[in-house]
Amino acid sequence: MNFLKATKLNSNDLSNISIYDIHTETTVSSEEFAIRTFEREQNRFSSIEINQQENSANFRERLFELTQDEYDEEFLAPTNFAYQSILKFLDSLSKSFNKRLPVPNFIPDGEGGIRAEWEIQGRELRLVCPAKPDWKPYLYHEEGNSYDVKKDLKVGTFIKWFSWLLNE
């Protein structure tokens, strides 16, 4: 554990172990340190849950704005399949990162599919979830003159390239 330094003041009495807590930069008893550590971990897990819920809510709110857009027979509304497909990828993001995530631009492709596009500091990701199962989801990534596509996209590949987008 890299967050504590323990100094044994009295080798015959373990309760008198004094610990330097680098979070508060104070020396505390082992009992106090244990309580603080527990509280910190509890807060950390709470914040993970809050971030996950916030990300998920943010994604869904922006995604479902698509239902308010104008469509016609030449520019089709996204299908339920496309919504379900993109939600699978977005939920995987929410669960994989303990931080507030950038919300993409959601764009209907006009053929019943949905695109989610991020651009951060010259790095671009385009997640494309088509209208129907015959057309597989894919991820296009680009930075300068370097670009490629991951076809028949799996969640693990998506998470990996999202980490790249965030420069992590």
Next chain:
Amino acid sequence: MEIIPPHSPIYRAIKSNRWKEKKPSAFLLRRQLANGKPEEELSVITKADCTKEVCFAKQNTCFGEFKLLAEHIRELGLDVVPRQLDDNPYHAAIINLPLYIEENIKEAERIAGLLAKKVLSVQLRPK
């Protein structure tokens, strides 16, 4: 065949309100037309003096136009040629785009992004 001069403006209809923020989507061909085949050319127009009543792109739903120049399109190895229709003398097409099919997705996305970067201005639909 009539040649569209290099400095001619070329307009691409904005079919989704969201294309204004993310332009590459506007420059992808469709995977499948009503006849089941992939779209081969990207429809554009050479004149866009649209009014509230008349849409030069003949779209049911249109939010405006992206303006490009013919020479900028050709710089990408593409071409833009007249494709006059009975009801639309200003109709033209960007040709030589990779079809939006499984084998070409990578290049189709790339070229869509490059075309998006060639957009000079956005003309919104008159209200």
